Amino acid sequence: MGIDQVRWGVVATGNISTQFTNDLAELDDAVATAVASRSLDSADRFADEHDIEHRYDDHRQLIESGTVDVLYIGTPHPQHYAIARAALQAGIAVLCEKPVTLTARQAKDLVAVAHEHDTLFAEAMWMRTNxxxxxxxxxxxxxxxxxxxxxxxxxxxxxxxxxxxxxxxxxxxxxxxxxxxxxxxxxxxxxxxxxxxxxxxxxxxxxxxxxxxxxxxxxxxxxxxxxxxxxxxxxxxxxxxxxxxxxxxxxxxxxxxxxxxxxxxxxxxxxVPTHGLGYHYEAAEVMRALRAGQIECPALPHAATIEILELLDETRRQIGVTYPGDDEYLGG
Ligand SMILES: NC(=O)c1ccc[n+]([C@@H]2O[C@H](COP(=O)([O-])OP(=O)(O)OC[C@H]3O[C@@H](n4cnc5c(N)ncnc54)[C@H](OP(=O)(O)O)[C@@H]3O)[C@@H](O)[C@H]2O)c1
CATH class of the missing domain: 3.30.360.10 (Dihydrodipicolinate Reductase; domain 2)
Incomplete structure (x- = not known):
């Protein structure tokens, strides 16, 4: 993929979206071009702070806008799945915060959708790229x-x-x-x-x-x-x-x-010398994979994402933690 500057869209304007977008500025070949929030006021505030051109009060509008190559998702975990799925179905690459979904079954589905639409999907487990x-x-x-x-x-x-x-x-x-x-x-x-x-x-x-x-x-x-x-x-x-x-x-x-x-x-x-907060390392790996036309970022492997979610499923079962939607998505 011959992209000079990779265009990033950011979904959510909370704590981690702010840190990630600050770090994106460390990369000359990355630019944040769009942000989506649940409210236009928040989107505007975030966009002004980070010099972002396009602002939306619905992630679906961002996905349909044609203004981004890759979407970073920084919402709470239960919202990750639907947003990531919608982006992948639209052929937009996804870097989604950890845990990428609430269950292994959902993560497996996202990997399948990524393959179906030949679109890159990665979990933002930034520790791996430090x-x-x-x-x-x-x-x-x-x-x-x-x-x-x-x-x-x-x-x-x-x-x-x-x-x-x-x-x-x-x-x-x-x-x-x-x-x-x-x-x-x-x-x-x-x-x-x-x-x-x-x-x-x-x-x-x-x-x-x-x-x-x-x-x-x-x-x-x-x-x-x-x-x-x-x-x-x-x-x-x-x-x-x-x-x-x-x-x-x-x-x-x-x-x-x-x-x-x-x-x-x-x-x-x-x-070992590092710079920034450390989120740009995962962004750089995603951009490398995107340019190489890969569906999977080698530094953020799908198999590990799924295996760890399977371990999270099992651990939650043993300690008795349940979330809304578990009936539909646990198991399988
Ligand atoms: N990699 C890391 O170092 C790291 C660190 C902290 C957290 N995380 C992960 O990042 C995700 C977000 O954590 P955070 O600390 O950034 O949380 P946060 O500060 O609460 O921000 C989450 C943002 O998500 C949006 N959102 C969408 N639906 C929401 C809902 N129903 N309720 C509340 N907010 C909603 C909101 O933005 P809008 O108002 O703009 O819609 C909110 O500001 C989590 O999955 C967490 O595990 C990762």
């Missing part, structure tokens, strides 16, 4: 710690005033879907898909999970411990270890500044 995370996993692949046998990953934070969507079942609330997906992605990258999963969680009166602990076991003999929560200031770190040592991503492991390599030769802090 240069520090990539460097740490390159070390792991080189075998610096030997065969990885254990992984520990934790994503927990507490704010006196949590954003309302995190506690609202109708908006896909809960620690697992919002934060737990990061430890799950880290361990899946380190050890692959587990052969056994056990999970416990504490739910509030609305059935929203406030913290969750998971244990994963592998037939290879490897094990992993994963936690996530909304009620404590956790270490927020991730590590993988083997007989020769360990690799550790520090606090806020999903977008770190460095990693720590501990081997028989000692402990070393490895700094």
């Amino acid at each position: 240069p520090v995370v990539q460097a740490m996993f390159a070390d792991l692949a080189k075998g610096v710690i030997g065969e990885p046998m254990e992984a520990l990953a934790d994503f927990g934070f507490h704010k006196p005033q949590l954003p309302a969507r995190l506690l609202d079942p109708a908006l896909g609330g809960g620690a697992l879907m919002d934060g737990g997906i990061y430890p799950m992605t880290f361990v899946h990258m380190a050890l692959g898909r587990p052969d056994e999963v056990k999970a416990v969680g504490s739910l509030n009166d609305d059935g929203v999970d406030l913290n969750v602990a998971m244990a994963w076991r592998y037939d290879s003999g490897a094990v992993a411990g994963l936690t996530c929560g909304l009620r404590s200031q956790n270490p927020w770190t991730a590590s993988v270890s083997g007989p020769e040592g360990s690799l550790l991503l520090p606090n806020r492991f999903h977008h770190p500044d460095y990693y720590v390599r501990s081997t028989a030769s000692g402990q070393e802090r490895v700094d």
Whole structure:
């Protein structure tokens, strides 16, 4: 695809859309050309802030406008599926926030629709494209710690005033879907898909999970411990270890500044230069794939998106978290 500047459309004007669009400005070959919000006032405010030409109060108008090559979706999770599906059906590439859907069945459907319409689809799991995370996993692949046998990953934070969507079942609330997906992605990258999963969680009166602990076991003999929560200031770190040592991503492991390599030769802090907030790395990967005419972005693979949603389905089943629409979309 001979695109000089890739035209991005942004759906939603909340927290993450703002951060993503700020970072898009780091890329000379990207331009935000359109935004859709549920209200024209918000769309106008966002468009003025980010110098965006086209504004809409309905994502369907944006999709039909012909003003974008790729759509970034930054709504709460339950809204992702319908918006992504509509865009893919219109032949517009999609980079959709994590978790890309509420269930694996919906994610499989989106991948099928992407194939049917020969259109790129990717989950915005930005951690995968972070240069520090990539460097740490390159070390792991080189075998610096030997065969990885254990992984520990934790994503927990507490704010006196949590954003309302995190506690609202109708908006896909809960620690697992919002934060737990990061430890799950880290361990899946380190050890692959587990052969056994056990999970416990504490739910509030609305059935929203406030913290969750998971244990994963592998037939290879490897094990992993994963936690996530909304009620404590956790270490927020991730590590993988083997007989020769360990690799550790520090606090806020999903977008770190460095990693720590501990081997028989000692402990070393490895700094990897990064710039911006880190969202432009995923955008750049999507644009590379788009220009190569790919349906799947190699750095954000469909199979991993689906496997992790299957693990989220199973974890939710074990801890008893349900969302509206589960009857229709869980299973299959
Ligand atoms: N990659 C990351 O680092 C990261 C970080 C945070 C969140 N996320 C993901 O991004 C998504 C959005 O999170 P956020 O923190 O940006 O949330 P947020 O600040 O609440 O923003 C969500 C936006 O979605 C739009 N929206 C559409 N339907 C909505 C509804 N029924 N209720 C509320 N808002 C609705 C609203 O924009 P309009 O008013 O313009 O329609 C709202 O501002 C989630 O899926 C989350 O998991 C990713």
